[in-house]
Amino acid sequence: MDTHGLLDTLRREIHRRRRMSARLMVVFSMITVLGFSAVCGSVLIDMRRGAEDLARQTLENLAASIDADIDRNLELYDSALRTVAGKLLLPELSAVDPTIARLILFDHSVAAPQFGAIRIYDQHGNLMRDSAVPNPAAENRAxxxxxxxxxxxxxxxLFIGKPQQLDGAYSLIVSRRVTGQDGQFLGVVAGSIKFDYFQDLFKRLRLQPNDMIAVLAHDGTLITRAPLTPELIGKNMMFTPGVQKMFGRRSGWFAGAGTLDGVKRMFVWSDSTRPLVVLVAKSWDDIYAMWRREAIWIGIALLVLATFVAAVTVFFIHEIDRRAEAERRLEELATTDPLTGLTNRRKFDAAIDAEWRRxxxxxxxxxxxxxxxxxxxAFNDSFGHQAGDQMLVGIAVCIADTVQRASDCAARFGGEEFAVLLPGLSVQAAVSVAETIRRKVEQWSNLEGGVTVSIGVASTKPTASQHWQDLVEVADRALYGAKELGRNRCVVGGRSEITLVA
Incomplete structure (x- = not known):
C-alpha cells in the first residue's frame, strides 16, 4: 500500500474510533445513572424496611408497657378481691360486731381513684357489704x-365483664367466686375499674392523630380504645380477621384497615395470654413519613445527577460530532480540487488503490x-487565465453530470487533465461513458469558444502481477493516441496497441 492509501486507512480508523467513543460515552453514562439508581433503590428499600422494623419495635414496646401497667393494676385489684373472699370463710367473722367485721374484710382493700368499691353478694345475689359505705342499700344482682x-x-x-354504667360512670366489672369448704357456692366478691384509668393512661402517651390503642377481653369484647369511640365499647370484635390473628398467636403484628375510619395501619400486640390484651396501631402514612421525605430528596438528587450526566454526555457527543464534522470538512477541502470541485489527485490515488484491490x-x-x-x-494565452479556469470548470461540470454512480470517482488529475475511475465497467461501457462526456463538452463548447477534449480509455481485470499504475499508464497512452489522431475523440488503449474508437 502506498503513502496515500495508508493515510486514508488511518483516517477511516480514527473516524471509526471517534464514533465508537460517542457510543461508549452514551453507554458509560447510562451505566453510571443505572448504577446510582440501583444503589439508591437498594438504600431506599433498606430504609423502608428499617422504618417498618423501627415502627414494629416501638409499637411492641408501647404495647408491652401498657400491658404491664394494666396487668399490674388488675392483679393488685384481684389480690384484694381474693383477700376479701378468703376472709369471708373465717368462722370468727360471724361472731364479731358488723363494724369490726367490715374493717376486717376491707382493711387490705386497694384505695386508688381508678378502683371502685368492693361489694359482697350472697348466694342469691343480694348485696351484703360495701367497702364504700357501712350500710349499703338493698340490691340484687343475681x-x-x-x-x-x-x-x-x-x-x-377472675371474671372480667363487659363495660357498663356503674355509679354514673363507665366501669369494668371484675368478680371472684366465694366457695365454701365443701365447694358450696356462697356468693360473689365484685369490684370495678373505672374507665378514667384507661383514658388517663392513654393521655400520658404521645399519640399521633391516626394512632390507635385498643384493650380487648379474650372473648373479643372491646373494653376501651383511644381515641375513644363510645359506640364501639362493649362490642365483640372477634369477627375481624385481625383480632382472630391476635388470639391465634401470643405476639405478633398484622396489616389492616380501621373498622370505622378505614385507615391502613400496622397492628401490634405483645402478649395475648394476659387477661386483657392490648392492641396498638400506627398508620402506614406515619410510619413511612420520614422515609418518604428521604426518598423524595434522594429522588431529586438522582434526577439532578441523571440530568447532569445527560447534559455532559450530550455536550461531549456534540463536541465529538462538531470536531468530526470539522475534520470531515477539512478532509473534504484537502481531497477536493478548489477550482473544479472534483476530487484531487491525492484522493484519486487512494480511491483507485482501494477499487483495484476490490x-x-x-x-x-x-x-x-x-x-x-x-x-x-493556446486558449489560455488567447483569452486569459480566468477564461481558462472557466473552461476547466465547464469540463468538470460535464464530467460530474455524466459520472453519478457512488463507486465512480471523477478527479482533476493535474493542470487541464482529468481522470474518471469506473469500477465494474467493461471497456464497451467505459467507452459509452467517455463518448457521453466528450459530446457534452463539445455541445457546451459551441457557446464557449470551441473547447473540446480528448479521452483515453482503458479497462482490465486486475491480476496479481499488475498494479493500478499500469492501468493509468495504458489510459494515458490512449489519451496521447487520441491527441495524435486529431483530438476531440476517444481512444481505447491496450498494452500492445492503441485502437481508435471514435
Whole structure:
C-alpha cells in the first residue's frame, strides 16, 4: 500500500474510533445513572424496611408497657378481691360486731381513684357489704353476668365483664367466686375499674392523630380504645380477621384497615395470654413519613445527577460530532480540487488503490478515463487565465453530470487533465461513458469558444502481477493516441496497441 492509501486507512480508523467513543460515552453514562439508581433503590428499600422494623419495635414496646401497667393494676385489684373472699370463710367473722367485721374484710382493700368499691353478694345475689359505705342499700344482682358466670362455673377464677354504667360512670366489672369448704357456692366478691384509668393512661402517651390503642377481653369484647369511640365499647370484635390473628398467636403484628375510619395501619400486640390484651396501631402514612421525605430528596438528587450526566454526555457527543464534522470538512477541502470541485489527485490515488484491490479480489473489471482539454495552452494565452479556469470548470461540470454512480470517482488529475475511475465497467461501457462526456463538452463548447477534449480509455481485470499504475499508464497512452489522431475523440488503449474508437 502506498503513502496515500495508508493515510486514508488511518483516517477511516480514527473516524471509526471517534464514533465508537460517542457510543461508549452514551453507554458509560447510562451505566453510571443505572448504577446510582440501583444503589439508591437498594438504600431506599433498606430504609423502608428499617422504618417498618423501627415502627414494629416501638409499637411492641408501647404495647408491652401498657400491658404491664394494666396487668399490674388488675392483679393488685384481684389480690384484694381474693383477700376479701378468703376472709369471708373465717368462722370468727360471724361472731364479731358488723363494724369490726367490715374493717376486717376491707382493711387490705386497694384505695386508688381508678378502683371502685368492693361489694359482697350472697348466694342469691343480694348485696351484703360495701367497702364504700357501712350500710349499703338493698340490691340484687343475681341476673348480672359477673354473678351468673361465677355461679355457673366453679373454676372460672377472675371474671372480667363487659363495660357498663356503674355509679354514673363507665366501669369494668371484675368478680371472684366465694366457695365454701365443701365447694358450696356462697356468693360473689365484685369490684370495678373505672374507665378514667384507661383514658388517663392513654393521655400520658404521645399519640399521633391516626394512632390507635385498643384493650380487648379474650372473648373479643372491646373494653376501651383511644381515641375513644363510645359506640364501639362493649362490642365483640372477634369477627375481624385481625383480632382472630391476635388470639391465634401470643405476639405478633398484622396489616389492616380501621373498622370505622378505614385507615391502613400496622397492628401490634405483645402478649395475648394476659387477661386483657392490648392492641396498638400506627398508620402506614406515619410510619413511612420520614422515609418518604428521604426518598423524595434522594429522588431529586438522582434526577439532578441523571440530568447532569445527560447534559455532559450530550455536550461531549456534540463536541465529538462538531470536531468530526470539522475534520470531515477539512478532509473534504484537502481531497477536493478548489477550482473544479472534483476530487484531487491525492484522493484519486487512494480511491483507485482501494477499487483495484476490490476488483482483484472479486475478479471484476475496472475502467479508467484519462481526459485532457484540447489546445488549452493556446486558449489560455488567447483569452486569459480566468477564461481558462472557466473552461476547466465547464469540463468538470460535464464530467460530474455524466459520472453519478457512488463507486465512480471523477478527479482533476493535474493542470487541464482529468481522470474518471469506473469500477465494474467493461471497456464497451467505459467507452459509452467517455463518448457521453466528450459530446457534452463539445455541445457546451459551441457557446464557449470551441473547447473540446480528448479521452483515453482503458479497462482490465486486475491480476496479481499488475498494479493500478499500469492501468493509468495504458489510459494515458490512449489519451496521447487520441491527441495524435486529431483530438476531440476517444481512444481505447491496450498494452500492445492503441485502437481508435471514435
Amino acid at each position: 341476673d348480672q353476668p359477673f354473678f351468673t358466670a361465677q355461679h355457673d362455673d366453679p373454676n372460672l377464677g 476488483a482483484a479480489r472479486q475478479n471484476s473489471s475496472i475502467a479508467l478515463l484519462m481526459i485532457d482539454a484540447d489546445h488549452f495552452k
